[in-house]
Amino acid sequence: MKNLFFTLFLFTSLVALAQKPCEIDTNVTDSLGTYKLTKQHMIFERSFAGNSTNIFFALSSNNGVLGLETQQLSSSFDFVKAVCFDKNSKIYLQLNNGKIITLLYVGNDTCGSLIRNDANKNTRVISGLFVFSKDNYEDLKISPVTFMRVKFAGETIDYPFKTEFVSEMDKKKYEPENYFINYLKCIED
Template identity: 50%
Template sequence: MKFAIFILIAFFNLNLQAQKPCEISANVNDSIGKYKATKDYLIYEKNFNGKSSYIFATLVLTDGLPTLNLQFIEKSKNFMKANCFNKNSKIYLQLINGKIVTLIHINQENCATLLRDDKGFDNRLLTGYFMFKKEGFEDLKKSPVSLIRIQYSTESADYIFKKELKSELNGNIYEPENYFMNYLHCIE
């Protein structure tokens, strides 16, 4: 009996420790409504042949509606095509347990904007907000993510999530696979 209680307590403590502390970048509660957002988190990075690509994720809670804000940044001196989001855009998250979770774009059409920096690099920036489905939200809290497929307005692209990512951008270490498991509790 003591062993069973010990196992139960150990399991409970393991689950509590698996979640990371919340780093909130905005927490507003006023007459217009409630808005809460986590700090930007790097979930994908690729530097190859003079081109850099980054995907940052932010979990957002707006008046009780949980959403995922994805921000894509591409940097290059060569031509980069502009991707867009529209009403048909979606995100598919392949979980390690085999399930696929779908997030739906908020139906606001937008395309990547081009900015040129002082070093002659072109920078493309695209931001999209995606809504969670209730059943997918629960699945994301239980299993790591292995792949994200993003359906843009004209094509789709796959990005593989790493267990651990040491960023060349800032030197920090991230855990993209466990992002949702670690931080979804911040917007519940």
């Protein structure tokens, strides 16, 4: 009987320790409603021959409407080609269970900004907000994301997700496949 209680205690402790803590960046309630935003997490990093691409996600809830705030940084010593979001832009997330979740862009047309740093490196930054439909995100709570396709204005780019990686940028460990499993609970009301 002692072994059963010990095993149950050990299992409960492991489950509690395995859950990621919620890191909320913004949490506002006022006369207009409520807005909650998680801290940004890197979900994609590619670096090759002096060119790099980093994609960050942050989950938001604006009066109960769940959204995904994305930011893409593309850097190079050469010119960085612009990618743009328009009214037809979408993010497609392919899950490990075979389902595909579609998120719709809800902002103004933008091609981001081009910035030149002190080392003469060009960096293009583009940010956008994509929203979930009311019921299309439930599978994200239980199934890892294996692949992302972004439909920009004029082109579509695919991004495979890794189970985990240590970023060259900040030397932190990220788990993109389980991002939604770990953090969707943080913004649900």
